Amino acid sequence: MIDVQSCQTCGQLQYPRRDVCRNCLSDDLVDSAVVDTGTILAVSTLWRSNEPRFASKLPLYIAKADLDCGIHVICFAAADMKAGDKVRVSGKLDETGQKIWIAHSL
Amino acid sequence: MTSVQDFAGVAVAVPVTVPYSRFSDRAAPWWIGSALRELLKRSGLRKEEIDGLAATSFTMGNDTTVALTEHFDMSPRWIEWLPTGGASGVMALRRAARAIQSGDANVVACIAGDTANPESFSKLVANFSRFSDEAARPYGAPGPNGIFALITANYMQRFGATRADFGAIAVAQRANAQGNANALLGSKPLDLDGYLAAPPIAEPLHLFDCVMPCAGAEAFLVMSQEKAASLGLPHAIIKGAIERHNAFFSDPVATRGGWLQDRDQLYAQAGLGPNEVDCVQVYDDYPVIVAMQLEDLGFCDKGEAPQLLRSRSLRVDGDLPVNTCGGQLSCGQAGAAGGFLPVVEALRQITGQTLGHRVADAHIALASGYGMVVHDRCLATGAVILEGAGR
Ligand SMILES: [Zn+2]
Numbered sequence: 212m213i214d215v216q217s218c219q220t221c222g223q224l225q226y227p228r229r230d231v232c233r234n235c236l237s238d239d240l241v242d243s244a245v246v247d248t249g250t251i252l253a254v255s256t257l258w259r260s261n262e263p264r265f266a267s268k269l270p271l272y273i274a275k276a277d278l279d280c281g282i283h284v285i286c287f288a289a290a291d292m293k294a295g296d297k298v299r300v301s302g303k304l305d306e307t308g309q310k311i312w313i314a315h316s317l
Numbered sequence: 318m319t320s321v322q323d324f325a326g327v328a329v330a331v332p333v334t335v336p337y338s339r340f341s342d343r344a345a346p347w348w349i350g351s352a353l354r355e356l357l358k359r360s361g362l363r364k365e366e367i368d369g370l371a372a373t374s375f376t377m378g379n380d381t382t383v384a385l386t387e388h389f390d391m392s393p394r395w396i397e398w399l400p401t402g403g404a405s406g407v408m409a410l411r412r413a414a415r416a417i418q419s420g421d422a423n424v425v426a427c428i429a430g431d432t433a434n435p436e437s438f439s440k441l442v443a444n445f446s447r448f449s450d451e452a453a454r455p456y457g458a459p460g461p462n463g464i465f466a467l468i469t470a471n472y473m474q475r476f477g478a479t480r481a482d483f484g485a486i487a488v489a490q491r492a493n494a495q496g497n498a499n500a501l502l503g504s505k506p507l508d509l510d511g512y513l514a515a516p517p518i519a520e521p522l523h524l525f526d527c528v529m530p531c532a533g534a535e536a537f538l539v540m541s542q543e544k545a546a547s548l549g550l551p552h553a554i555i556k557g558a559i560e561r562h563n564a565f566f567s568d569p570v571a572t573r574g575g576w577l578q579d580r581d582q583l584y585a586q587a588g589l590g591p592n593e594v595d596c597v598q599v600y601d602d603y604p605v606i607v608a609m610q611l612e613d614l615g616f617c618d619k620g621e622a623p624q625l626l627r628s629r630s631l632r633v634d635g636d637l638p639v640n641t642c643g644g645q646l647s648c649g650q651a652g653a654a655g656g657f658l659p660v661v662e663a664l665r666q667i668t669g670q671t672l673g674h675r676v677a678d679a680h681i682a683l684a685s686g687y688g689m690v691v692h693d694r695c696l697a698t699g700a701v702i703l704e705g706a707g708r
Pocket residue numbers: 218219220221222223232233234235236237
């Protein structure tokens with residue numbers, strides 16, 4: 212399971228985080244645990260970064276994943292992932308304290 | 318839908334380009350002020366006669382149009398600020414046209430200008446938007462390259478496009494840039510082999526899929542047709558114009574933009590169809606976005622741009638001239654001025670004021686815009702159809 216911001220009024224899940232519900236505009240928002248599976252829609256191999264902290268890690272593999280809970284996220288991917296792959300995503304904090312999504316092959 | 322008022326009586330004139338530069342020590346107001354000086358020189362108007370100012374820039378810090386009025390000692394009675402990048406040209410034109418029709422202004426100067434230095438671009442990308450900081454930047458800080466790599470990969474997967482299809486766009490635009498002294502890459506020939514052999518940036522994007530940031534300015538004037546005629550200015554009239562923001566927000570990866578939602582109204586207002594357009598100037602931050610606009614603006618169906626690119630020529634002398642000055646892919650991306658480039662080049666083509674090659678008998682031009690990657694696609698879209706008049 213992963214935590215995703217959800218609306219207590221209408222049930223909408225949303226990402227990135229918002230201050231009010233994207234659907235009904237309620238501010239009654241909490242983090243809910245939802246299923247962590249999804250499908251890779253597109254992948255990219257990054258050879259350039261705008262920030263020095265990533266330079267030594269290139270190339271990086273990123274993807275767009277359509278999660279079964281109804282949100283879509285950019286995530287880190289494995290080198291061999293491709294569109295159509297079923298994945299599980301997990302969240303963790305990077306070295307700056309920013310939450311990031313990582314896709315894992317199923 | 319209630320019918321939208323037309324743009325009768327409004328003229329667009331005096332296309333101005335302040336020559337681009339790869340880097341610049343000048344600040345953005347120098348670029349914008351230089352464009353204003355050129356607008357006055359070419360129109361014969363005095364600064365005091367410009368009573369409307371619409372501006373856009375990414376490199377003015379917290380300053381906006383009102384700060385420019387003090388910079389230039391102007392006292393306009395109408396101002397507009399357009400923080401919408403690639404869509405700012407069409408949006409400035411639409412707003413200025415309504416100001417003219419309502420009498421809120423007599424002459425509006427629409428100007429986009431940006432400086433460029435190594436710090437300005439990384440600063441811009443780093444603090445571009447809150448959603449991007451949460452949901453895109455942590456993934457290798459790829460900037461727009463990473464976002465449009467995913468959009469391009471998804472498009473290729475869904476519609477069978479190949480790198481060579483996108484190469485056809487880049488190669489045609491490079492050919493179009495030859496003869497345009499303002500195109501920073503215009504003198505560097507590009508063929509398909511060279512395109513395909515370029516180093517990867519964010520796969521499937523390679524070097525020639527990406528624009529080169531630079532400094533520059535683009536500008537035009539909006540006024541009544543009577544005023545343009547009295548000044549003896551070659552000008553265009555607005556046949557139709559649309560804009561739409563955050564269209565199709567449920568699409569997990571963008572395969573279409575707001576143009577699709579409103580194009581029927583655009584052509585209905587203009588009283589013509591895509592086949593009657595002599596040249597098309599679309600926003601070209603990446604080739605896939607050119608393909609998407611050709612589809613969404615009705616030059617082919619969704620997913621059929623690859624076929625179109627294999628059978629038609631986008632060159633100035635081709636059967637579907639697109640981005641006839643070379644576009645940003647060959648001129649460079651002068652910040653927000655890149656969002657004005659389609660409108661300015663459209664105006665140049667249909668009023669016979671091109672910097673480079675002109676489409677034979679160009680009379681009707683379509684210009685479109687696409688701006689602001691707040692998260693995973695651009696949100697702002699717009700399009701305008703212009704017709705040459707009063708030459
Ligand atoms: Zn809600």
